[in-house]
Amino acid sequence: MRHWIFQSSPKRYRIVEAISQVHKHDNRMVWHTQASRAPNIHIDDRVYIWVSSPIAALVGTAEVETEPDFMTEPAWEKALWISPDSGPKPSRQVGLRIIQILAERIPRSAIKSNSVLAGNSFFQDRPLAIGTNFPLTLDEATELDRMIDGCQRGGALLGTAPRF
Numbered sequence: 001m002r003h004w005i006f007q008s009s010p011k012r013y014r015i016v017e018a019i020s021q022v023h024k025h026d027n028r029m030v031w032h033t034q035a036s037r038a039p040n041i042h043i044d045d046r047v048y049i050w051v052s053s054p055i056a057a058l059v060g061t062a063e064v065e066t067e068p069d070f071m072t073e074p075a076w077e078k079a080l081w082i083s084p085d086s087g088p089k090p091s092r093q094v095g096l097r098i099i100q101i102l103a104e105r106i107p108r109s110a111i112k113s114n115s116v117l118a119g120n121s122f123f124q125d126r127p128l129a130i131g132t133n134f135p136l137t138l139d140e141a142t143e144l145d146r147m148i149d150g151c152q153r154g155g156a157l158l159g160t161a162p163r164f
Helices: 015-025 108-112 138-151
Strands: 003-008 028-032 046-051 057-064 093-107 133-136
Touching: 003 138, 015 028, 015 046, 015 057, 015 093, 046 093, 046 138, 057 138, 093 108, 093 138, 108 138, 133 138
Parallel strands: 003 046
Antiparallel strands: 003 133, 028 093, 046 057, 057 093
């Protein structure tokens, strides 16, 4: 099993709205993959959902349910692209099962100050991480889980409304 950050930009896609609606869709959604990363993403991989600037925070966790393949994006997700031009180019996608929506976001500043995570180039300010899927080490994933557990005592699980 591998661990990933899957990133979405609220400037291109209404990801916060998607996360808020996913419970209406059996807690499942699709996510586009980068061509270079798709061969390494597999069923049961753990995913940490990241919303990029201006929010810049971890907002949830998921599990990969399908191997990367060309899929039809569900209509409810397709409707959340900011404009037809902002939608992705055809790419392999994976099916995700959302495991947890965080009641409180974990901001980049909290992650950057963590000694285990600070060295990962994704969390650094410059250069900004360009792309969709970013690998994590087991130690980094374990530390994110520890941070989630610490911040989310009594946090939102599926079916409850997250505070965005």
